[in-house]
Amino acid sequence: MIEVSNLKKVYTLSKKDRQKEKTAQREKVAVDGISFQAREGEIFGLLGPNGAGKTTTLRCISTLIKPTAGSIRVEGYDVVESGQDVRSSLCFLTNELKLDTHFTPAYTIEFFGKLYGLDKEVIQERKEELFQRFGINDFQNVAIGELSTGMKQKLSIAVSLVHDPKIIIFDEPTNGLDIITAKGVTDYLVEMRNKGKTIIISTHIMNVAEKLCDRVAIILDGKIAAEGTVASICESMGQKDLEDAFFQMYLKNQEVGHLG
Numbered sequence: 690m691i692e693v694s695n696l697k698k699v700y701t702l703s704k705k706d707r708q709k710e711k712t713a714q715r716e717k718v719a720v721d722g723i724s725f726q727a728r729e730g731e732i733f734g735l736l737g738p739n740g741a742g743k744t745t746t747l748r749c750i751s752t753l754i755k756p757t758a759g760s761i762r763v764e765g766y767d768v769v770e771s772g773q774d775v776r777s778s779l780c781f782l783t784n785e786l787k788l789d790t791h792f793t794p795a796y797t798i799e800f801f802g803k804l805y806g807l808d809k810e811v812i813q814e815r816k817e818e819l820f821q822r823f824g825i826n827d828f829q830n831v832a833i834g835e836l837s838t839g840m841k842q843k844l845s846i847a848v849s850l851v852h853d854p855k856i857i858i859f860d861e862p863t864n865g866l867d868i869i870t871a872k873g874v875t876d877y878l879v880e881m882r883n884k885g886k887t888i889i890i891s892t893h894i895m896n897v898a899e900k901l902c903d904r905v906a907i908i909l910d911g912k913i914a915a916e917g918t919v920a921s922i923c924e925s926m927g928q929k930d931l932e933d934a935f936f937q938m939y940l941k942n943q944e945v946g947h948l949g
């Protein structure tokens with residue numbers, strides 16, 4: 690279970706950031722008082738356009754960055770007070786795990802398994818299961834530097850899951866993956882959901898959310914604009930699919946922004 694209450698995250702902008710963002714402001718409010726819960730046995734989706742605050746929220750949950758205000762509990766543990774307990778109960782997947790190019794996939798997963806303090810036998814079992822699941826067996830003894838982007842992404846996913854975490858956090862799960870690998874990943878998430886894991890994903894692809902998520906929260910400008918099942922959100926906006934409902938909400942938010 691993940692409980693996010695009134696989460697706020699403010700970044701301090703460096704001179705370089707200010708130039709890049711073309712702003713004179715010294716701070717950026719990325720997430721502004723959001724609350725939601727993701728429960729066991731469900732896939733919860735954070736939806737929103739670029740810059741809405743999805744990754745920031747996921748990074749706060751994963752203890753990679755500290756919230757400015759508000760609280761987050763993961764399996765009952767507070768992310769600030771009990772960071773270590775939070776980290777051992779979750780995995781944060783981004784497709785961007787930096788892997789050492791000199792090592793092989795087999796060595797890498799064993800290395801991470803040991804880091805998590807797993808027994809040798811458990812590491813072997815997990816390795817066999819995950820390598821089989823993500824089609825890594827054929828290149829498990831090839832140096833990572835020689836692998837294609839897709840192969841490295843599959844390995845990143847397998848490595849992140851080695852400790853069989855209760856909570857799976859996945860930033861843009863299908864981004865950059867070919868259609869076959871993407872399907873392998875989404876099927877895996879559904880399987881894990883059915884096993885009772887708590888899963889949060891972020892996406893800006895409505896189709897992914899519609900197919901995969903039991904409930905979603907739509908984030909616009911760091912705030913939750915709507916939360917519920919895809920069906921209930923479509924119904925409340927009087928639209929037949931999530932893409933139309935999302936655009937309706939986006940336009941409404943722009944109007945309010947302009948008026949305010």
Ligand SMILES: Nc1ncnc2c1ncn2[C@@H]1O[C@H](COP(=O)(O)OP(=O)(O)OP(=O)(O)O)[C@@H](O)[C@H]1O
Pocket residue numbers: 700701702706717718719737738739740741742743744745746893
């Ligand atoms: N380290 C940082 N320093 C300063 N500003 C940041 C930092 N990280 C993110 N931001 C800003 O915070 C806002 C929210 O970013 P975030 O990455 O959480 O959005 P997102 O919804 O995940 O978008 P995307 O889909 O583009 O990744 C954006 O305006 C972004 O530029």
